[in-house]
Amino acid sequence: MKHLVIIGLVIPEPASTAAGHRMMQLMQLFSENHYRITFLTASNNIEFSEKIEVEKIEINNESFDDKIRNLNPDIFLFDRYVTEEQFGWRVSESCPNAIKILDTEDLHFLREARRKAFVEKKNVENRDLVNDVFKREMASVLRCDLSLIISEVEYQLLINQFRINPDILLYIPFLTEKIEKNKTPFSERKHFVSIGNFLHEPNWQTVLKLKSIWKSIRRQLPEAKLHIYGAYASDKVYQLHNEKEGFLVKGRAENVEFIFNEYRILLAPIPFGAGLKGKLWESMQFGLPNVTTTVGAEAMHKDLPWNGFIEDSDEMFVEKAIELYQSETLWNLANENAYEILKQMFDKQLYVGLFWERISKIEDHLQAHRNENYLGKILQHHQLNSTKYMSRWIEEKNRK
Incomplete structure:
Protein backbone atom coordinates (compact mmCIF):
# COMPACT_ATOMS: atom_id res chain seq x y z
CA MET A 1 0.00 0.00 0.00
CA PRO A 173 -10.59 23.37 -8.00
CA PHE A 174 -13.20 22.33 -5.42
CA LEU A 175 -14.57 18.92 -6.37
CA THR A 176 -18.30 18.23 -6.45
CA GLU A 177 -19.30 14.57 -6.28
CA LYS A 178 -23.07 14.77 -6.41
CA ILE A 179 -24.56 17.47 -8.64
CA GLU A 180 -28.29 17.88 -8.16
CA LYS A 181 -30.83 20.59 -8.82
CA ASN A 182 -32.27 22.59 -5.94
CA LYS A 183 -35.03 20.80 -4.02
CA THR A 184 -36.16 23.57 -1.64
CA PRO A 185 -38.34 26.02 -3.60
CA PHE A 186 -38.38 29.80 -3.47
CA SER A 187 -41.65 29.89 -1.53
CA GLU A 188 -40.23 27.83 1.36
CA ARG A 189 -37.24 30.07 1.90
CA LYS A 190 -36.90 33.49 3.49
CA HIS A 191 -34.33 36.01 4.73
CA PHE A 192 -30.73 36.67 3.73
CA VAL A 193 -27.61 34.94 4.99
CA SER A 194 -23.86 35.54 5.06
CA ILE A 195 -21.23 33.06 6.22
CA GLY A 196 -17.48 33.01 6.71
CA ASN A 197 -14.76 32.07 9.17
CA PHE A 198 -13.73 35.22 11.06
CA LEU A 199 -10.07 34.27 11.28
CA HIS A 200 -10.04 35.23 7.61
CA GLU A 201 -9.82 39.04 7.27
CA PRO A 202 -11.86 39.32 4.01
CA ASN A 203 -14.83 37.75 5.83
CA TRP A 204 -14.71 40.40 8.56
CA GLN A 205 -14.54 43.16 5.94
CA THR A 206 -17.47 41.54 4.13
CA VAL A 207 -19.60 41.74 7.26
CA LEU A 208 -18.62 45.38 7.80
CA LYS A 209 -19.75 46.12 4.25
CA LEU A 210 -23.05 44.33 4.88
CA LYS A 211 -23.59 46.37 8.02
CA SER A 212 -23.17 49.56 6.01
CA ILE A 213 -25.62 48.60 3.23
CA TRP A 214 -28.16 46.50 5.14
CA LYS A 215 -30.38 49.45 6.07
CA SER A 216 -30.87 50.22 2.38
CA ILE A 217 -32.08 46.66 1.76
CA ARG A 218 -34.24 46.55 4.90
CA ARG A 219 -35.92 49.82 3.99
CA GLN A 220 -37.49 48.11 0.97
CA LEU A 221 -37.86 44.67 2.56
CA PRO A 222 -38.91 45.49 6.14
CA GLU A 223 -39.77 41.87 7.00
CA ALA A 224 -36.45 40.48 5.83
CA LYS A 225 -33.57 39.68 8.17
CA LEU A 226 -29.87 39.11 7.61
CA HIS A 227 -28.29 36.26 9.57
CA ILE A 228 -24.49 36.28 9.92
CA TYR A 229 -22.77 32.92 10.49
CA GLY A 230 -19.09 32.28 11.01
CA ALA A 231 -16.62 30.39 13.17
CA TYR A 232 -14.36 32.24 15.58
CA ALA A 233 -16.57 35.32 15.86
CA SER A 234 -15.01 37.75 18.35
CA ASP A 235 -16.65 40.41 20.52
CA LYS A 236 -16.29 42.99 17.76
CA VAL A 237 -18.41 40.78 15.50
CA TYR A 238 -21.14 40.23 18.09
CA GLN A 239 -21.26 43.98 18.74
CA LEU A 240 -22.79 44.36 15.27
CA HIS A 241 -25.81 42.27 16.31
CA ASN A 242 -28.99 44.37 16.24
CA GLU A 243 -32.42 42.77 16.64
CA LYS A 244 -34.27 45.96 15.74
CA GLU A 245 -32.41 46.26 12.44
CA GLY A 246 -32.82 42.56 11.65
CA PHE A 247 -29.02 42.19 11.56
CA LEU A 248 -28.43 39.01 13.57
CA VAL A 249 -25.02 37.50 14.34
CA LYS A 250 -25.47 33.75 14.79
CA GLY A 251 -21.88 32.55 15.25
CA ARG A 252 -20.63 29.14 14.19
CA ALA A 253 -22.74 27.21 11.68
CA GLU A 254 -23.16 23.63 12.82
CA ASN A 255 -24.58 22.37 9.50
CA VAL A 256 -24.05 24.45 6.38
CA GLU A 257 -26.35 22.38 4.18
CA PHE A 258 -29.25 22.75 6.61
CA ILE A 259 -28.67 26.50 6.91
CA PHE A 260 -28.32 27.09 3.19
CA ASN A 261 -31.60 25.29 2.54
CA GLU A 262 -33.42 27.69 4.88
CA TYR A 263 -32.52 31.04 3.30
CA ARG A 264 -33.44 32.70 0.04
CA ILE A 265 -30.32 34.73 -0.81
CA LEU A 266 -26.65 34.63 0.17
CA LEU A 267 -24.99 38.06 0.35
CA ALA A 268 -21.22 38.15 -0.19
CA PRO A 269 -19.86 41.65 -0.97
CA ILE A 270 -16.27 40.34 -0.71
CA PRO A 271 -13.83 43.27 -1.01
CA PHE A 272 -10.56 41.39 -1.57
CA GLY A 273 -9.10 37.91 -1.47
CA ALA A 274 -7.81 35.15 -3.72
CA GLY A 275 -8.51 31.55 -4.68
CA LEU A 276 -12.08 30.23 -4.76
CA LYS A 277 -14.78 31.18 -2.30
CA GLY A 278 -16.10 28.12 -0.49
CA LYS A 279 -19.33 29.84 0.50
CA LEU A 280 -20.20 30.56 -3.14
CA TRP A 281 -19.37 27.03 -4.26
CA GLU A 282 -21.58 25.64 -1.49
CA SER A 283 -24.37 28.06 -2.35
CA MET A 284 -24.45 26.54 -5.84
CA GLN A 285 -24.74 23.03 -4.42
CA PHE A 286 -27.59 23.86 -2.04
CA GLY A 287 -29.76 25.95 -4.35
CA LEU A 288 -29.00 29.29 -2.74
CA PRO A 289 -28.54 32.13 -5.26
CA ASN A 290 -26.16 34.89 -4.25
CA VAL A 291 -25.10 38.44 -4.89
CA THR A 292 -21.35 38.92 -4.78
CA THR A 293 -18.50 41.02 -6.19
CA THR A 294 -16.06 40.52 -9.05
CA VAL A 295 -13.43 39.28 -6.59
CA GLY A 296 -15.97 36.90 -5.05
CA ALA A 297 -16.91 35.32 -8.37
CA GLU A 298 -13.37 35.29 -9.77
CA ALA A 299 -12.44 31.98 -11.45
CA MET A 300 -15.75 30.42 -10.42
CA HIS A 301 -17.85 30.49 -13.58
CA LYS A 302 -15.72 31.02 -16.70
CA ASP A 303 -18.11 32.71 -19.16
CA LEU A 304 -21.19 30.97 -17.81
CA PRO A 305 -24.07 33.06 -16.40
CA TRP A 306 -23.70 33.56 -12.65
CA ASN A 307 -26.10 32.06 -10.12
CA GLY A 308 -27.34 35.46 -9.06
CA PHE A 309 -25.62 38.79 -9.63
CA ILE A 310 -22.06 40.17 -9.59
CA GLU A 311 -21.97 43.82 -8.54
CA ASP A 312 -19.16 45.99 -7.16
CA SER A 313 -20.99 49.24 -6.43
CA ASP A 314 -23.03 49.47 -3.23
CA GLU A 315 -26.03 50.88 -5.05
CA MET A 316 -26.22 48.09 -7.63
CA PHE A 317 -25.47 45.44 -5.02
CA VAL A 318 -28.47 46.59 -2.97
CA GLU A 319 -30.70 46.85 -6.05
CA LYS A 320 -29.88 43.34 -7.28
CA ALA A 321 -30.19 41.81 -3.81
CA ILE A 322 -33.74 43.17 -3.55
CA GLU A 323 -34.61 42.17 -7.10
CA LEU A 324 -33.37 38.61 -6.64
CA TYR A 325 -35.13 38.29 -3.29
CA GLN A 326 -38.48 39.30 -4.78
CA SER A 327 -38.43 37.59 -8.18
CA GLU A 328 -39.10 33.86 -8.22
CA THR A 329 -38.34 33.80 -11.94
CA LEU A 330 -34.87 35.29 -11.50
CA TRP A 331 -34.27 33.08 -8.48
CA ASN A 332 -35.10 29.89 -10.39
CA LEU A 333 -32.92 30.99 -13.31
CA ALA A 334 -30.02 31.58 -10.91
CA ASN A 335 -30.35 28.00 -9.68
CA GLU A 336 -30.33 26.67 -13.23
CA ASN A 337 -27.13 28.63 -13.78
CA ALA A 338 -25.60 27.11 -10.65
CA TYR A 339 -26.33 23.61 -11.93
CA GLU A 340 -24.53 24.33 -15.21
CA ILE A 341 -21.53 25.89 -13.45
CA LEU A 342 -21.14 22.87 -11.19
CA LYS A 343 -21.36 20.45 -14.13
CA GLN A 344 -18.89 22.31 -16.33
CA MET A 345 -16.39 23.53 -13.73
CA PHE A 346 -16.54 21.55 -10.48
CA ASP A 347 -17.55 18.00 -11.39
CA LYS A 348 -15.02 15.76 -9.64
CA GLN A 349 -14.75 13.44 -12.63
CA LEU A 350 -13.29 16.24 -14.75
Whole structure:
Protein backbone atom coordinates (compact mmCIF):
# COMPACT_ATOMS: atom_id res chain seq x y z
CA MET A 1 0.00 0.00 0.00
CA LYS A 2 1.35 3.43 -0.93
CA HIS A 3 1.71 6.00 1.80
CA LEU A 4 0.89 9.72 1.88
CA VAL A 5 2.12 11.97 4.69
CA ILE A 6 0.36 15.33 5.03
CA ILE A 7 2.12 18.06 6.98
CA GLY A 8 -0.54 20.53 8.08
CA LEU A 9 -0.33 23.93 9.70
CA VAL A 10 -3.66 23.06 11.35
CA ILE A 11 -5.98 20.06 11.51
CA PRO A 12 -8.70 20.45 8.82
CA GLU A 13 -11.97 22.08 9.90
CA PRO A 14 -14.23 21.48 6.86
CA ALA A 15 -17.29 22.85 8.66
CA SER A 16 -15.47 26.09 9.45
CA THR A 17 -13.09 26.84 6.58
CA ALA A 18 -12.87 26.34 2.84
CA ALA A 19 -9.22 25.33 3.32
CA GLY A 20 -10.34 22.55 5.66
CA HIS A 21 -12.90 21.34 3.13
CA ARG A 22 -10.26 21.42 0.41
CA MET A 23 -7.84 19.32 2.45
CA MET A 24 -10.50 16.71 3.21
CA GLN A 25 -11.24 16.44 -0.53
CA LEU A 26 -7.57 15.83 -1.28
CA MET A 27 -7.39 13.21 1.45
CA GLN A 28 -10.42 11.50 -0.04
CA LEU A 29 -8.73 11.40 -3.47
CA PHE A 30 -5.76 9.57 -2.01
CA SER A 31 -7.91 7.31 0.12
CA GLU A 32 -9.95 6.26 -2.94
CA ASN A 33 -6.68 5.29 -4.59
CA HIS A 34 -5.84 3.08 -1.59
CA TYR A 35 -3.17 5.24 0.01
CA ARG A 36 -2.42 4.95 3.68
CA ILE A 37 -2.60 8.51 5.07
CA THR A 38 -0.71 9.98 8.01
CA PHE A 39 -1.48 13.56 9.08
CA LEU A 40 1.31 15.39 10.93
CA THR A 41 0.84 18.75 12.64
CA ALA A 42 2.18 20.86 15.49
CA SER A 43 -1.28 22.41 15.93
CA ASN A 44 -3.70 21.83 18.79
CA ASN A 45 -6.96 22.92 17.10
CA ILE A 46 -8.83 19.81 18.20
CA GLU A 47 -12.30 21.04 19.21
CA PHE A 48 -13.79 21.71 15.77
CA SER A 49 -11.33 19.78 13.62
CA GLU A 50 -12.23 16.77 11.52
CA LYS A 51 -11.92 13.42 13.28
CA ILE A 52 -8.86 12.09 11.47
CA GLU A 53 -5.82 10.23 12.70
CA VAL A 54 -3.28 12.86 13.70
CA GLU A 55 0.30 12.53 14.87
CA LYS A 56 1.92 15.45 16.66
CA ILE A 57 5.25 16.91 15.55
CA GLU A 58 7.48 19.63 16.93
CA ILE A 59 8.91 22.60 15.07
CA ASN A 60 12.69 22.93 15.02
CA ASN A 61 13.21 19.49 16.48
CA GLU A 62 15.18 16.59 15.04
CA SER A 63 12.48 14.19 16.28
CA PHE A 64 10.63 15.14 13.09
CA ASP A 65 13.47 13.72 11.01
CA ASP A 66 13.33 10.39 12.83
CA LYS A 67 9.56 10.25 12.46
CA ILE A 68 9.46 10.77 8.71
CA ARG A 69 12.38 8.39 8.12
CA ASN A 70 10.39 5.73 9.94
CA LEU A 71 7.21 6.57 8.01
CA ASN A 72 9.15 6.67 4.71
CA PRO A 73 6.13 7.68 2.57
CA ASP A 74 5.83 7.84 -1.20
CA ILE A 75 4.39 11.36 -1.17
CA PHE A 76 4.48 14.37 1.15
CA LEU A 77 1.70 16.95 0.90
CA PHE A 78 2.21 20.41 2.45
CA ASP A 79 -1.01 22.31 3.18
CA ARG A 80 0.42 25.79 2.42
CA TYR A 81 3.74 27.42 1.64
CA VAL A 82 4.65 28.19 5.26
CA THR A 83 4.48 24.47 6.07
CA GLU A 84 6.84 23.62 3.22
CA GLU A 85 9.09 26.45 4.32
CA GLN A 86 9.34 24.99 7.82
CA PHE A 87 9.62 21.28 7.02
CA GLY A 88 10.47 20.95 3.32
CA TRP A 89 14.25 20.90 3.76
CA ARG A 90 13.95 18.17 6.39
CA VAL A 91 11.81 16.10 4.03
CA SER A 92 14.40 16.50 1.26
CA GLU A 93 17.20 15.36 3.55
CA SER A 94 15.43 12.46 5.23
CA CYS A 95 13.20 11.19 2.39
CA PRO A 96 14.86 12.38 -0.84
CA ASN A 97 12.91 10.00 -3.09
CA ALA A 98 9.45 11.03 -1.89
CA ILE A 99 7.37 13.30 -4.13
CA LYS A 100 6.73 16.72 -2.60
CA ILE A 101 3.35 18.31 -3.35
CA LEU A 102 2.28 21.78 -2.24
CA ASP A 103 -1.42 22.65 -1.96
CA THR A 104 -1.32 26.43 -2.28
CA GLU A 105 -5.01 26.76 -1.20
CA ASP A 106 -4.94 30.19 -2.77
CA LEU A 107 -2.02 32.39 -3.74
CA HIS A 108 -1.22 34.16 -0.51
CA PHE A 109 0.85 36.83 -2.24
CA LEU A 110 -2.12 37.79 -4.41
CA ARG A 111 -4.40 37.98 -1.39
CA GLU A 112 -1.82 40.13 0.44
CA ALA A 113 -1.44 42.51 -2.52
CA ARG A 114 -5.20 42.95 -2.70
CA ARG A 115 -5.48 43.40 1.06
CA LYS A 116 -2.87 46.14 1.01
CA ALA A 117 -4.54 47.84 -1.96
CA PHE A 118 -7.89 47.68 -0.14
CA VAL A 119 -6.41 49.34 2.95
CA GLU A 120 -4.71 52.00 0.83
CA LYS A 121 -7.87 52.46 -1.29
CA LYS A 122 -6.17 51.92 -4.62
CA ASN A 123 -6.12 49.41 -7.47
CA VAL A 124 -3.64 46.54 -7.45
CA GLU A 125 -0.72 47.03 -9.82
CA ASN A 126 1.60 44.30 -11.13
CA ARG A 127 4.47 45.58 -9.00
CA ASP A 128 2.31 45.09 -5.89
CA LEU A 129 2.25 41.35 -6.52
CA VAL A 130 6.00 40.98 -6.09
CA ASN A 131 5.90 41.43 -2.34
CA ASP A 132 7.72 39.56 0.43
CA VAL A 133 5.02 36.87 0.51
CA PHE A 134 5.49 36.38 -3.24
CA LYS A 135 9.20 35.66 -2.81
CA ARG A 136 8.57 33.09 -0.10
CA GLU A 137 5.57 31.46 -1.75
CA MET A 138 7.17 31.18 -5.19
CA ALA A 139 10.29 29.70 -3.64
CA SER A 140 8.10 26.99 -2.08
CA VAL A 141 6.34 26.33 -5.39
CA LEU A 142 9.68 25.94 -7.16
CA ARG A 143 11.11 23.65 -4.48
CA CYS A 144 8.19 21.21 -4.78
CA ASP A 145 7.64 18.62 -7.47
CA LEU A 146 4.04 19.71 -7.97
CA SER A 147 1.85 22.57 -6.72
CA LEU A 148 -1.94 22.34 -6.74
CA ILE A 149 -3.64 25.56 -7.83
CA ILE A 150 -7.31 25.98 -6.92
CA SER A 151 -8.10 28.93 -9.20
CA GLU A 152 -7.75 28.98 -12.98
CA VAL A 153 -7.07 32.73 -12.81
CA GLU A 154 -4.16 32.08 -10.45
CA TYR A 155 -2.93 29.20 -12.61
CA GLN A 156 -2.77 31.50 -15.65
CA LEU A 157 -1.15 34.26 -13.58
CA LEU A 158 1.68 31.93 -12.58
CA ILE A 159 2.26 30.67 -16.11
CA ASN A 160 1.79 33.83 -18.16
CA GLN A 161 3.04 36.59 -15.88
CA PHE A 162 5.61 34.82 -13.73
CA ARG A 163 6.71 32.17 -16.25
CA ILE A 164 6.36 29.23 -13.86
CA ASN A 165 6.80 25.92 -15.68
CA PRO A 166 3.33 24.32 -16.07
CA ASP A 167 4.97 20.91 -15.51
CA ILE A 168 5.15 21.71 -11.79
CA LEU A 169 1.60 23.10 -11.56
CA LEU A 170 -1.81 21.45 -11.64
CA TYR A 171 -5.16 23.25 -11.66
CA ILE A 172 -7.62 21.42 -9.44
CA PRO A 173 -10.59 23.37 -8.00
CA PHE A 174 -13.20 22.33 -5.42
CA LEU A 175 -14.57 18.92 -6.37
CA THR A 176 -18.30 18.23 -6.45
CA GLU A 177 -19.30 14.57 -6.28
CA LYS A 178 -23.07 14.77 -6.41
CA ILE A 179 -24.56 17.47 -8.64
CA GLU A 180 -28.29 17.88 -8.16
CA LYS A 181 -30.83 20.59 -8.82
CA ASN A 182 -32.27 22.59 -5.94
CA LYS A 183 -35.03 20.80 -4.02
CA THR A 184 -36.16 23.57 -1.64
CA PRO A 185 -38.34 26.02 -3.60
CA PHE A 186 -38.38 29.80 -3.47
CA SER A 187 -41.65 29.89 -1.53
CA GLU A 188 -40.23 27.83 1.36
CA ARG A 189 -37.24 30.07 1.90
CA LYS A 190 -36.90 33.49 3.49
CA HIS A 191 -34.33 36.01 4.73
CA PHE A 192 -30.73 36.67 3.73
CA VAL A 193 -27.61 34.94 4.99
CA SER A 194 -23.86 35.54 5.06
CA ILE A 195 -21.23 33.06 6.22
CA GLY A 196 -17.48 33.01 6.71
CA ASN A 197 -14.76 32.07 9.17
CA PHE A 198 -13.73 35.22 11.06
CA LEU A 199 -10.07 34.27 11.28
CA HIS A 200 -10.04 35.23 7.61
CA GLU A 201 -9.82 39.04 7.27
CA PRO A 202 -11.86 39.32 4.01
CA ASN A 203 -14.83 37.75 5.83
CA TRP A 204 -14.71 40.40 8.56
CA GLN A 205 -14.54 43.16 5.94
CA THR A 206 -17.47 41.54 4.13
CA VAL A 207 -19.60 41.74 7.26
CA LEU A 208 -18.62 45.38 7.80
CA LYS A 209 -19.75 46.12 4.25
CA LEU A 210 -23.05 44.33 4.88
CA LYS A 211 -23.59 46.37 8.02
CA SER A 212 -23.17 49.56 6.01
CA ILE A 213 -25.62 48.60 3.23
CA TRP A 214 -28.16 46.50 5.14
CA LYS A 215 -30.38 49.45 6.07
CA SER A 216 -30.87 50.22 2.38
CA ILE A 217 -32.08 46.66 1.76
CA ARG A 218 -34.24 46.55 4.90
CA ARG A 219 -35.92 49.82 3.99
CA GLN A 220 -37.49 48.11 0.97
CA LEU A 221 -37.86 44.67 2.56
CA PRO A 222 -38.91 45.49 6.14
CA GLU A 223 -39.77 41.87 7.00
CA ALA A 224 -36.45 40.48 5.83
CA LYS A 225 -33.57 39.68 8.17
CA LEU A 226 -29.87 39.11 7.61
CA HIS A 227 -28.29 36.26 9.57
CA ILE A 228 -24.49 36.28 9.92
CA TYR A 229 -22.77 32.92 10.49
CA GLY A 230 -19.09 32.28 11.01
CA ALA A 231 -16.62 30.39 13.17
CA TYR A 232 -14.36 32.24 15.58
CA ALA A 233 -16.57 35.32 15.86
CA SER A 234 -15.01 37.75 18.35
CA ASP A 235 -16.65 40.41 20.52
CA LYS A 236 -16.29 42.99 17.76
CA VAL A 237 -18.41 40.78 15.50
CA TYR A 238 -21.14 40.23 18.09
CA GLN A 239 -21.26 43.98 18.74
CA LEU A 240 -22.79 44.36 15.27
CA HIS A 241 -25.81 42.27 16.31
CA ASN A 242 -28.99 44.37 16.24
CA GLU A 243 -32.42 42.77 16.64
CA LYS A 244 -34.27 45.96 15.74
CA GLU A 245 -32.41 46.26 12.44
CA GLY A 246 -32.82 42.56 11.65
CA PHE A 247 -29.02 42.19 11.56
CA LEU A 248 -28.43 39.01 13.57
CA VAL A 249 -25.02 37.50 14.34
CA LYS A 250 -25.47 33.75 14.79
CA GLY A 251 -21.88 32.55 15.25
CA ARG A 252 -20.63 29.14 14.19
CA ALA A 253 -22.74 27.21 11.68
CA GLU A 254 -23.16 23.63 12.82
CA ASN A 255 -24.58 22.37 9.50
CA VAL A 256 -24.05 24.45 6.38
CA GLU A 257 -26.35 22.38 4.18
CA PHE A 258 -29.25 22.75 6.61
CA ILE A 259 -28.67 26.50 6.91
CA PHE A 260 -28.32 27.09 3.19
CA ASN A 261 -31.60 25.29 2.54
CA GLU A 262 -33.42 27.69 4.88
CA TYR A 263 -32.52 31.04 3.30
CA ARG A 264 -33.44 32.70 0.04
CA ILE A 265 -30.32 34.73 -0.81
CA LEU A 266 -26.65 34.63 0.17
CA LEU A 267 -24.99 38.06 0.35
CA ALA A 268 -21.22 38.15 -0.19
CA PRO A 269 -19.86 41.65 -0.97
CA ILE A 270 -16.27 40.34 -0.71
CA PRO A 271 -13.83 43.27 -1.01
CA PHE A 272 -10.56 41.39 -1.57
CA GLY A 273 -9.10 37.91 -1.47
CA ALA A 274 -7.81 35.15 -3.72
CA GLY A 275 -8.51 31.55 -4.68
CA LEU A 276 -12.08 30.23 -4.76
CA LYS A 277 -14.78 31.18 -2.30
CA GLY A 278 -16.10 28.12 -0.49
CA LYS A 279 -19.33 29.84 0.50
CA LEU A 280 -20.20 30.56 -3.14
CA TRP A 281 -19.37 27.03 -4.26
CA GLU A 282 -21.58 25.64 -1.49
CA SER A 283 -24.37 28.06 -2.35
CA MET A 284 -24.45 26.54 -5.84
CA GLN A 285 -24.74 23.03 -4.42
CA PHE A 286 -27.59 23.86 -2.04
CA GLY A 287 -29.76 25.95 -4.35
CA LEU A 288 -29.00 29.29 -2.74
CA PRO A 289 -28.54 32.13 -5.26
CA ASN A 290 -26.16 34.89 -4.25
CA VAL A 291 -25.10 38.44 -4.89
CA THR A 292 -21.35 38.92 -4.78
CA THR A 293 -18.50 41.02 -6.19
CA THR A 294 -16.06 40.52 -9.05
CA VAL A 295 -13.43 39.28 -6.59
CA GLY A 296 -15.97 36.90 -5.05
CA ALA A 297 -16.91 35.32 -8.37
CA GLU A 298 -13.37 35.29 -9.77
CA ALA A 299 -12.44 31.98 -11.45
CA MET A 300 -15.75 30.42 -10.42
CA HIS A 301 -17.85 30.49 -13.58
CA LYS A 302 -15.72 31.02 -16.70
CA ASP A 303 -18.11 32.71 -19.16
CA LEU A 304 -21.19 30.97 -17.81
CA PRO A 305 -24.07 33.06 -16.40
CA TRP A 306 -23.70 33.56 -12.65
CA ASN A 307 -26.10 32.06 -10.12
CA GLY A 308 -27.34 35.46 -9.06
CA PHE A 309 -25.62 38.79 -9.63
CA ILE A 310 -22.06 40.17 -9.59
CA GLU A 311 -21.97 43.82 -8.54
CA ASP A 312 -19.16 45.99 -7.16
CA SER A 313 -20.99 49.24 -6.43
CA ASP A 314 -23.03 49.47 -3.23
CA GLU A 315 -26.03 50.88 -5.05
CA MET A 316 -26.22 48.09 -7.63
CA PHE A 317 -25.47 45.44 -5.02
CA VAL A 318 -28.47 46.59 -2.97
CA GLU A 319 -30.70 46.85 -6.05
CA LYS A 320 -29.88 43.34 -7.28
CA ALA A 321 -30.19 41.81 -3.81
CA ILE A 322 -33.74 43.17 -3.55
CA GLU A 323 -34.61 42.17 -7.10
CA LEU A 324 -33.37 38.61 -6.64
CA TYR A 325 -35.13 38.29 -3.29
CA GLN A 326 -38.48 39.30 -4.78
CA SER A 327 -38.43 37.59 -8.18
CA GLU A 328 -39.10 33.86 -8.22
CA THR A 329 -38.34 33.80 -11.94
CA LEU A 330 -34.87 35.29 -11.50
CA TRP A 331 -34.27 33.08 -8.48
CA ASN A 332 -35.10 29.89 -10.39
CA LEU A 333 -32.92 30.99 -13.31
CA ALA A 334 -30.02 31.58 -10.91
CA ASN A 335 -30.35 28.00 -9.68
CA GLU A 336 -30.33 26.67 -13.23
CA ASN A 337 -27.13 28.63 -13.78
CA ALA A 338 -25.60 27.11 -10.65
CA TYR A 339 -26.33 23.61 -11.93
CA GLU A 340 -24.53 24.33 -15.21
CA ILE A 341 -21.53 25.89 -13.45
CA LEU A 342 -21.14 22.87 -11.19
CA LYS A 343 -21.36 20.45 -14.13
CA GLN A 344 -18.89 22.31 -16.33
CA MET A 345 -16.39 23.53 -13.73
CA PHE A 346 -16.54 21.55 -10.48
CA ASP A 347 -17.55 18.00 -11.39
CA LYS A 348 -15.02 15.76 -9.64
CA GLN A 349 -14.75 13.44 -12.63
CA LEU A 350 -13.29 16.24 -14.75
CA TYR A 351 -10.13 16.25 -12.63
CA VAL A 352 -9.51 12.87 -10.99
CA GLY A 353 -7.96 11.24 -14.05
CA LEU A 354 -5.68 14.20 -14.75
CA PHE A 355 -4.59 14.27 -11.11
CA TRP A 356 -3.46 10.65 -11.07
CA GLU A 357 -1.95 10.88 -14.52
CA ARG A 358 0.29 13.71 -13.35
CA ILE A 359 1.25 11.95 -10.11
CA SER A 360 2.13 8.79 -12.04
CA LYS A 361 4.25 10.70 -14.57
CA ILE A 362 6.25 12.42 -11.83
CA GLU A 363 6.63 9.17 -9.91
CA ASP A 364 7.99 7.33 -12.96
CA HIS A 365 10.48 10.07 -13.89
CA LEU A 366 11.18 11.84 -10.60
CA GLN A 367 14.86 12.66 -11.08
CA ALA A 368 14.37 13.85 -14.65
CA HIS A 369 11.41 15.96 -13.49
CA ARG A 370 13.58 17.57 -10.82
CA ASN A 371 16.53 18.12 -13.15
CA GLU A 372 14.30 20.07 -15.53
CA ASN A 373 13.17 22.26 -12.63
CA TYR A 374 16.64 23.81 -12.27
CA LEU A 375 15.43 26.86 -10.35
CA GLY A 376 13.91 24.52 -7.81
CA LYS A 377 17.26 22.74 -7.39
CA ILE A 378 19.01 26.07 -6.84
CA LEU A 379 16.46 27.18 -4.24
CA GLN A 380 16.60 23.77 -2.57
CA HIS A 381 20.39 24.12 -2.26
CA HIS A 382 20.17 27.57 -0.70
CA GLN A 383 17.37 26.57 1.67
CA LEU A 384 19.49 23.71 2.96
CA ASN A 385 22.22 26.21 3.69
CA SER A 386 20.07 28.86 5.37
CA THR A 387 16.78 27.62 6.81
CA LYS A 388 18.46 24.36 7.81
CA TYR A 389 21.17 25.94 9.91
CA MET A 390 18.82 28.46 11.49
CA SER A 391 16.60 25.58 12.55
CA ARG A 392 19.58 23.61 13.86
CA TRP A 393 20.66 26.66 15.87
CA ILE A 394 17.19 26.92 17.42
CA GLU A 395 17.32 23.20 18.26
CA GLU A 396 20.58 23.70 20.13
CA LYS A 397 19.25 26.77 21.89
CA ASN A 398 16.15 24.85 23.02
CA ARG A 399 18.32 22.06 24.45
CA LYS A 400 20.13 24.53 26.66
